[in-house]
Amino acid sequence: MSEFSSSLSWAAVSVLVVDDEPGMRAILKKALSKKFAQVDTAGSIEEAEELRKRCHFDLLIVDINLPGRSGIEWHEALDPSTRRSDVIFMTGYADLDTAIKALRAGASDFILKPFNLEQMMQSVSRCIERRLVERQNFALQRDVERTFPVDIIGDAVKTQQMKKLIAQVAPSIAAVLVEGESGTGKELVARALHQLSQRTGPFVPLNCGAIAPDLLESELFGHVSGAFTGAKKGREGLFRVANGGTLFLDEIGEMPFSMQSSLLRALEQKAIRPVGAEREVQVDVRIIAATNRNLKEEVDEGRFRRDLYYRLNVLTVDLPALRDRVEDIPSLTHHFTQQLAKDLGMKTIHWTHEDIKAMQAYDWPGNIRELRNMMERCILLGKPPAEYWRDLQGDTAPLPRSVNAASDVIGDEIINNVSSDCRCSSIYDAEGDQFCYPTNWTLKEVEKAHIMQVVDSHDGNKSAAARQLGVARKTLERKYKEWIDEEVL
Secondary structure: HHHHHOOOOOOEEEEEEOOOOHOOOOOOHHHHHHOEEEEEEOOOHHHHHHHHHHHHOOEEEEOOOOOOOOOOHHHHHHHHOOOEEEEEEEEOOHHHHHHHHHHOOOOOOOEEEEHHHHOOOHHHHHHHHHHHHHHHHHHOOOOOOOOOOOOOOOOOHHHHHEEEEEEEEHOOOOOOOEOOOOOOOOOHHHHHHHHOOOOOOEEEEEEEEOHHHHHHHHHHEEEEEOOOOOOOOOOEHHHHOOOEEEEEEHHHHOOOHHHHHHHHHHHHHHHEEOOOOOEEOOOOEEEEEEEEEOOHHHHHHOOOOOOHHHHHOOEEEEOHHHHHHHHHHHHHHHHHHHHHHHHHHHOOOOOOOHHHHHEEEEEEOHHHHHHHHHHHHHHHHHHHOOHHHHHHHHOOOOHHHHHOOOOOOOOOOHHHHOOOOOOOEEEEEOOOOOEEOOOOOOOOHHHHHHHHHHHOOOOHHHHHHHHHOOOOHHHHHHHHHHHHHHOOO
């Protein structure tokens, strides 16, 4: 039993024991209650059916020989079109015909009385393990368990405040509304909230705007066989897949108005009704919703239910735009460069001071998503961000916001040509020594002097110089060719 209990999460599993012997009910309830969150008992099929109407059970342990209807005649629980539970039958008669009937009725297992408790727990283990594996596989098919970093990178003041708030609200079971512009990392925050909550169930994301309105209800709540045209078999909705865990509803502002009332009821009742089903199913799910819209304005304009807004907006995490935390760009750039270089099978590139300054000067309307996209493009092209912008806009175009910062090392040619009374801009080399270059120099002149100095420091080895500069060797070759052509002209 210890191996069994250590390998499975029992927190979100419920069991119903149906037996007309009070002693058997008491023994099984005592043993199972040590492992399961909910264990109920009933002495007859009629009593058990009343319990099933009030809540969902993942496993039914049923004695075949009951007063009134026998366990095999419990059609409501065994009907394949509406069945939602595994069934273990018990009997005191070693009757082959009875065993065959039980298995044909859909029994997951068949145990002969008297049995020892270990035998019963092994049977329960097989049933629950199979059910949990099915749910996990369904979650994996939806890319639920993608490898996402949950560390929120950055040391800006706003980033630190956001991290502190996430750590504060994560342990609660209350709904959380994550607001922010597109590309600010709302799903990353939702995953961090789930991980810090220590909930045992999975993290299940759903983009409400990516599902057709007429399919969204079935996607969330599931459906029974024959509920609508094409529903040949029943399906568990994402609420049940996320049972014991977190359901992340991205772009909640895109949810159709007609669906919002159903979601509100599910949140308030902690129960769902699959499409076409007659009974509700109890669920334990934490909701995290996200939107790039202003939901308050959506409510005021009648496009979003006010009561649902207040139900979702118990706790709010507001994500700052990347332009409001530019101090995080160096660490984000380093993280994405290492990650992307590994994924692309390329060497990690070290960007220059000029590249970092250029990125910090840009507004990033696409936020972190745009930054990552640009990092990938620059790595694939072997072109630093500053050079990418110049090539995109033309060599004479300034960097974003006219950034004209130089690189890490300034050559002797610059220093020797700067008089003591020359108006200049300060930069620093790798050792921290301060140098100057004339402010009337163009960025191309500063770049040329810097590149030539780095190449000279490597005794003309352009490959080594390119590695230090964080560019491809072919970039240096192209630069030298351009300079030669200019001298010829």
